[in-house]
Amino acid sequence: DLIDKELLELGQKRDSEGRITNFYDLKPLYQKLDTIIDERDTNAYDEVYSGEGTKKRESVNPLQELVRQFEIEFGRLLSPIEKQEIAAWLNIDHYNPEIVKLALREAILAQVYNFKYVDRILLNWQRHGLTTTDQIKNFLQRN
Structure with a gap:
């Protein structure tokens, strides 16, 4: 065939x-x-x-956009396991892609290029009950 x-x-x-x-x-x-x-x-x-x-954000797959952002910031291609971690943040943990971007930004500002660090940032914000980007920005300004 x-x-x-x-x-x-x-x-x-x-x-x-x-x-x-x-x-x-x-x-x-x-x-x-x-x-x-x-x-x-x-x-x-x-x-x-x-x-x-x-750029029209609604036409881009959020997972692909986040993977690309991580690759740019980390200066390397992501492994399949790292891509699965990002997918889990979106699909299992139901984090807003903008919140993941904020966590990436915080990790970069701290000069820690590590997925575990980004995950800990997201968990910390979740423990504090922060669910919107505005809440997180206010929290970051206070601290």
Whole structure:
């Protein structure tokens, strides 16, 4: 089926002893995937940036946005476990993405580039009953 859909090619080559070897060539599949990814990235870029280059927050996945923000601030790519931690903050702990960004900001200001530190900040705010960004900003100003 993959050959019929032009996603896979069956090739043959001869080795130095004249033996024929069959192999599958995945180039058509990769080219198709590259095309799809390029189209998706172009469409996502068009959705994110409108008019004067202002960013529309509602069109961006909050998880992807947070992962990108952490990668920028930490100066490295995140591991899959770290991405799962961010997803857990959003989906299991139900933290607002803006609150996670504030916790990241506090960790960066303290020069601690560590997920456990960000998690402790979020838990501390939860213990104090802080659920909105305004409450957290007031709490930070008092302390």
